[in-house]
Amino acid sequence: MNVVATYNIKGGVGKTSTAVNIAYLAARDGLRTLLWDLDPQGSATYLFRVKPKVKGGGNALVSGKRTLDDGIKGTDFDQLDLMPADFSYRNLDLDLDSTKRPTDRIRRLLAPLKKEYDLVVLDCPPSVSLVSENVLEASDTLLVPLIPATLSLRTFDQLTRFVADSEGRRPEVVAFFSMADTRKRLHRDVIAAIPRDGARVAQTVIPSLSMIEQMAERRAPVPAFAPTSRAARCYEQLWAEVRPT
Ligand SMILES: Nc1ncnc2c1ncn2[C@@H]1O[C@H](COP(=O)(O)OP(=O)(O)OP(=O)(O)O)[C@@H](O)[C@H]1O
Ligand SMILES: [Mg+2]
Secondary structure, X not given: OEEEEEOOOOOOOOHHHHHHHHHHHHHHOOOOEEEEEOOOOOHHHHHOOOOOOOOOHHHHHHOOOOOHHHHOEEOOOOOXXXXXXXXXXXXXHHHHHOOOOOOOHHHHHHHHHOOOOOEEEEEOOOOOOHHHHHHHHHOXXXXXXXXXXXXXXXXXXXXXXXXXHOOOOOOEEEEEEEEEXXXXXXXXXXXXXXXXXXXXXEEEEEEOOHHHHOHHHHOOOHHHHOOOOHHHHHHHHHHHHHOOO
């Protein structure tokens, strides 16, 4: 079982769009896939048309009262399951803090599912928190969408240091540019100038495309409702690049 998290300290950069499309493409490729929505906003849950309901709330999960198995739902797509989020996840940090080993709860919750899934995708909330430390412990890869702007690179630098300084397991960091507008000179300059020594930077650039915004109207992954679109092709290319071998 491979675990890939879409993560960034910054909000609104394309984490959820990427998680949803990548999870769909993985399942379409035949991988038994679970997407775990870890964000109290519940956007991934909404996009897969699942009710935002975690039985007993996040606290029942991190305290060990309930297992993930209790809460996992099917989606409209073969091989693709969803662990929904609900608003109780806003307290996940506090819930984690009151457990004995607060940084490895997510990894432990996933452990019993090793034989059931080939891939787990974690859709993370934008923050640096105990939830993020759990995500580092649990993940093989952090897939990091970056909007090509100077401040994004600064935050990315903080992110790579956060991973490097983490005491537990360190996932591989794979960044990629998201919502890029290559007509903008600044975007082109930032894409050309990103330091490529601290982390892997994927070749694929996801442009800013209205088809991707339409996911919220259609409540489905782009390759499901617009399989021949440029947006679908871009995510296919990204998936081919980052797909665990
Ligand atoms: N490549 C893109 N082109 C155009 N719009 C995009 C693109 N990627 C994401 N969006 C839109 O930008 C908004 C934020 O995207 P998304 O929810 O994927 O980001 P996020 O990083 O998960 O945000 P949050 O930090 O709030 O969880 C959404 O309205 C989404 O439809
Ligand atoms: Mg999100």
